[in-house]
Amino acid sequence: MASSDDDFNKFDTLSDDEYLVLIEKFYEKNANNFAFPHLDLEKKQRLVTELFSRLRSFNSNATHLCLKTVRLLTRDREGLDALTGSSVLEPLQKLAGLECTKVDVNPVDVQNVIEAQKCMSNLIYMSPAVQKFYSVSGVADAITQRIKETTATKLDDGIRFFDMRMLFLLTALNADIRQRVREKFHGLSYLFEIINQIMSSRSEPVAAADSDVTREEILRSEIYFDKRVTLSNEDIDYLIEILKTLYNLTVDLPNLTHSYAIQEEEEEGHLMRLVSILRELLLCYGPNDEKQMDLRNHIINLLTNMPKTCFEELLSPAVLEDENGNDEHNGKNMEAINIILRFLDHRITKTEGTKNAKDALLPVLQLLILMCQSNRTIRKFCRQFILPPLGDEVLNLPTEGQKLRNKLTRMMTNPNSELKTLSAKLLFVLCKESVDRLIKYTGYGNAAGLLYDFGLLGPQHNTNKDQYSSDSDESDTENYKKIRDQYGIDPVTGRVNVKRHEDPTEGWTEERKMVEVDKLVHTLDRAMTQGLIKPMVMDPHGNPIPAESVLQFREANLLAQHPDNLRASESSDDEGDGGQSQANKPK
Structure with a gap:
């Protein structure tokens, strides 16, 4: 079929059964193809027109085959105009159950709904014309309506996944849709509810080891157990689409993002609730490390949209019986912050020196800077993690080693200007923007770029002294003081003074020295x-x-x-x- 013009010329002479045989052969031959150079625009239009004209008379299985064939064609940007007309887009929207006036909240023909959604997703991603068409035809409104009406009921996992993917694409491409979903349909609240439902359905009470209480007693009280939430691959895939959509819905909130003063109390409440939910999501387990890291990556991306006043929600009161004392600070449970710091450490280890380093590291660096600038408890905890009191480490250069301080110091001289700046700025903020303290931990040579950019190469001073608490965080170890007093610390390199070679001018006369100086x-x-x-x-x-x-x-x-x-x-x-x-x- 694909190579013969006769096949395209005789469509109207074929019966439905004969036509389906040709379609099936075409699908089987091209199932793994993403380009169709043998099909020009005219042939594609003929194929698609005939397919949708017959679609109304086909049964479910035949319709499924036709939709799978359409999905193949939506992979190829060449000749995509054959698929962007209303004669194609309207039937797909109807088959997906997303007509604005008639939203199907309980689809029966699930396989065909999903295939139609896949076709729509590809077309929205590929074509500005389709984006405009579906924006006007109310696809985002219909998806939001279906989310709203099925929050408390069970919708097929595949349908809800592709609904969310399309909502992500449409909100990414159209600011008006973002505002409509957020304000008219209260999309934030419904997405929050979905995340909570997923976590609740996957939570498993874990009783204390020395407790004799029954499961029924555990379920009636939160005193005796912690909730361990383990998510499946499907859960994480769906949650990632939700997080990406939430990122779109919060990326352009007026007068909110990164602002100290939030004007709208309702929006403030929504965002604080969101940060609290994201904290719980950070603590969830995945089926494997890769999936868990992928989920945390999208959580961190979303947190960068949050106002600074909301980061306190990442902390919770510390439990006295908590065995993991490393996650406690100032009476607060810092487990979520610890996870973000370990995520940064993992990402640097994985991407250091690669082309992917910028995309992998910029969001988490930006988030840590925002949190440390706005929350004293978070800053002090991060400083203990990244810049603990110096000891024997000063025997080596600050760039030598695999601790997070060493990795961030190495990135201060990274060729990528954004990575270099954000890495240096994070360390600078942890030092309460004290030039002396930054040089102590990184060496003047590594810090020179940041100091030059910030105009701090002259007399040293704290640029934002009033922003930080007055109490000192200095607590040098005895080893550090001993090494400093015995050998001295070279401020340029940030390590002990290396033993110098003997003076090459030893034994020279004063006359010879003057001659060499003149030369x-x-x-x-x-x-x-x-x-x-x-x-x-x-x-x-x-x-x-x-x-x-x-x-x-x-x-x-x-x-x-x-x-x-x-x-x-x-x-x-x-x-x-x-x-x-x-x-x-x-x-």
């Missing part, structure tokens, strides 16, 4: 004049500028090495370095 000055001056090198010095504001001469370069180095001696010779208008410090304070 070096002459060579340096010639290289600067010819533009071969461009040494940098600091201007009064702490910004690097090219040195105009060797003399200026020499004076800048002397100032760095002996600042007190040179400051004494400055004019009496500048008392110490007060004038410079005042000039560098943020306005």
Whole structure:
């Protein structure tokens, strides 16, 4: 059929049975194909037109074969115009039970509903014309209506999955649909309810080991048990579609995202409830590590849309009998935060040095920065996890090792500017935006890029001091203090001073030293004049500028090495370095 023009020319002469034989052969031959170069637009239009004209008279099985054939054609962008007319799109919407005026909330012919949904999903993804058609024809409204009316009843898993996929696609592509689903149909509430239903149906009470209570007694009380929720592959696939849809519905909430002051109390309540639900979802188990990580990835993506005032909902009161003391801090259960930190560690290990690192790491880095900036308890817990008190670690470079501090420090010099900036900013926030503290943990060499971008290369100061608590987090270990006092810490590298080789000028006369200095000055001056090198010095504001001469370069180095001696010779208008410090304070 596929290769013969005669097959396309004789469609109208074939009986229904003969036509179905040809369709079945075509499907079997092309079931694994995603492109059909042998079918031009005219042939596709002839095939599709004939197929939908006969569809009304076919039984369920024949209709299923025809819809599967249409689904094959929707995979190929070439010649897609044959499938974007109302004569195709309207029957598909009707077969899917998604007519705006007649929503089928209890489909009987499940296999054909699902096939029609698959065709619609492919077409919405592929074609702007189809997106516009289904936006106007009310597909998103019908899906929301079906979700609303089947929340308390059982709808086929396949149907509900593809309903959610289409809702995700339509809300991703059309801002008006997002607003309509969110406000007119109260879509957020119904999606919350679905997530809660899935978790409740999969929860299993786990009694304490030393408890003699019966299962009935456990179910009547939450004092004696924890709920372990284990999700199936199908549950996670469906939840991911819901989370992606929720991301679309919350991505453009006006005056809400990342705002400290939330105007609408109703929206604030919705988002706080959502964060609380996401916390419970983070604690769920998956059938395997890969699926569990995939679910957590989408939870983290959605959390980046949340206002900073909602992150407190990720915490819960600590249970005194909790065996896992590592997840407690300041009387709060930090298990959800711990999961996010371990997710970051896992993602860095898996993607470090690969092309996928940016897409894999940016959302979780952004989320941790937002949480640490807005919530003191979260910041202190994250600091203990990422930047614990230093000890023997200073014997090695900050980039050496597989602890999370080492991995983030390595990313501070990543070629990708976004990864480099967010990694450095997370560490900077954990240090309460103290330049001295950041250099202590990462070394000046690794921190220089961030300090330059933030204009902090001059006199060191805390840019947002009022944002953080005044109590100190410093608690250096005895080993660190001993190593620091005995060997000293090199601020550039962030590790102990490496033993230097013997002085190569030892035994030289003063005359020879002066001759070598003159040679070096002459060579340096010639290289600067010819533009071969461009040494940098600091201007009064702490910004690097090219040195105009060797003399200026020499004076800048002397100032760095002996600042007190040179400051004494400055004019009496500048008392110490007060004038410079005042000039560098943020306005």
